[in-house]
Amino acid sequence: MKNTADIVQETDRLTAVLSSMTEGVLAVDRDGKTFLVNRAACDMFGLDERKAAGRDIHDIFHNEELSRMVEETLASGNVHTFETADVQPKETLFRFHVTPIKSSASDLGVAIIAHDVTSIDKLEKVRVEFVANVSHELKTPLASIKGFVETLKDGALEEPETARRFLSIIERHTNRLNNLISDLLSLSKIESGQIPLEMKKIRLLPFMNKLVGTFEDNIRKKEHTVAVDIQEGLTHMYADDALLDQALANLLDNAIKYTPSRGKITVSAAEEDGQIRLAVSDTGLGIPEADLGRVFERFYRVDKARSREMGGTGLGLAIVKHIALVHGGTVFAKSKPGKGCTFTMTFPKRKSTS
Numbered sequence: 001m002k003n004t005a006d007i008v009q010e011t012d013r014l015t016a017v018l019s020s021m022t023e024g025v026l027a028v029d030r031d032g033k034t035f036l037v038n039r040a041a042c043d044m045f046g047l048d049e050r051k052a053a054g055r056d057i058h059d060i061f062h063n064e065e066l067s068r069m070v071e072e073t074l075a076s077g078n079v080h081t082f083e084t085a086d087v088q089p090k091e092t093l094f095r096f097h098v099t100p101i102k103s104s105a106s107d108l109g110v111a112i113i114a115h116d117v118t119s120i121d122k123l124e125k126v127r128v129e130f131v132a133n134v135s136h137e138l139k140t141p142l143a144s145i146k147g148f149v150e151t152l153k154d155g156a157l158e159e160p161e162t163a164r165r166f167l168s169i170i171e172r173h174t175n176r177l178n179n180l181i182s183d184l185l186s187l188s189k190i191e192s193g194q195i196p197l198e199m200k201k202i203r204l205l206p207f208m209n210k211l212v213g214t215f216e217d218n219i220r221k222k223e224h225t226v227a228v229d230i231q232e233g234l235t236h237m238y239a240d241d242a243l244l245d246q247a248l249a250n251l252l253d254n255a256i257k258y259t260p261s262r263g264k265i266t267v268s269a270a271e272e273d274g275q276i277r278l279a280v281s282d283t284g285l286g287i288p289e290a291d292l293g294r295v296f297e298r299f300y301r302v303d304k305a306r307s308r309e310m311g312g313t314g315l316g317l318a319i320v321k322h323i324a325l326v327h328g329g330t331v332f333a334k335s336k337p338g339k340g341c342t343f344t345m346t347f348p349k350r351k352s353t354s
């Protein structure tokens with residue numbers, strides 16, 4: 001036989017366990033009234049912890065389906081699971097499990113266990129959308145490649161001029177697929193956060209000059225003027241050099257692509273409010289106000305056709321954003337449509353130890 005002290009200790013333990021749970025738990029007796037409600041449930045549904053017991057389940061949730069399931073479980077002992085956003089607070093998606101509570105002697109009622117699955121639901125939607133986007137992006141060049149290969153097999157191979165032209169098109173689409181896969185791998189590697197940053201001291205002037213040098217051909221072709229502007233007295237910063245190079249290369253690539261010939265592009269570095277600000281600005285097409293906040297989303301392009309035509313993957317700025325984030329920094333864009341735009345990355349200024 002258990003003595004009173006044992007029972008008190010057991011009850012305390014049970015209460016402690018229920019209080020520490022992140023799931024909301026409501027125990028409901030055979031009359032549909034609560035006899036135990038844990039803290040998480042009170043927080044989730046805005047209940048006063050002292051008055052939460054003895055309440056009718058329908059008065060708490062005002063949800064017909066949930067009331068029906070509680071009744072059904074009380075009658076049959078069946079377990080139910082369902083999701084609904086139709087309880088207070090609105091805009092929250094809850095998953096409810098309704099299960100019978102049976103002691104060795106009798107049926108005590110049912111337990112309602114509530115999970116807030118709003119963020120899981122959002123993540124799931126983002127994932128589904130991402131998979132759909134990737135599939136679409138892969139499918140378009142592949143369909144094209146397949147079409148041209150078939151035309152070649154059907155006879156175009158006999159006409160060398162046509163064949164050569166088709167092969168160039170196939171090559172272009174293959175390159176696009178290649179770029180897409182590299183960008184996807186890059187993004188998932190950076191985003192996973194599993195690769196440790198290799199923080200290095202970066203001497204800004206040679207770093208920027210080298211970066212601009214790699215775009216020499218494209219800059220010359222479009223007759224752009226590119227200036228490197230580093231604040232006086234600012235000599236270096238700390239970052240993962242490979243990632244920083246990738247981020248700035250994406251920004252510079254965009255500036256060159258989306259600026260009509262003979263534009264002015266500036267790559268600059270400055271220290272402001274204890275942060276290092278790196279910016280790439282151009283005198284190009286600019287970005288409409290409505291798109292400005294969205295260009296960092298994966299596959300978001302202001303002009304889809306133009307981006308594709310230029311071999312873009314729509315992932316460049318998403319990569320830039322994640323590179324800034326893993327460094328504890330930020331990125332933002334400003335633009336005057338028709339006049340150009342400026343992309344700025346900020347980095348915390350790390351105290352030098354070397």
Ligand SMILES: Nc1ncnc2c1ncn2[C@@H]1O[C@H](COP(=O)(O)OP(=O)(O)O)[C@@H](O)[C@H]1O
Pocket residue numbers: 250254255258259282284285286287295300301302303307308311312313314315316317318341
């Ligand atoms: N410097 C810029 N000037 C005008 N538009 C830009 C610029 N940089 C980016 N954009 C817009 O943002 C979109 C997303 O850029 P990004 O992620 O690099 O993808 P991509 O260049 O492959 O299309 C581009 O398609 C373009 O519409």
Ligand SMILES: [Mg+2]
Pocket residue numbers: 250253254312313314316317
């Ligand atoms: Mg780009």
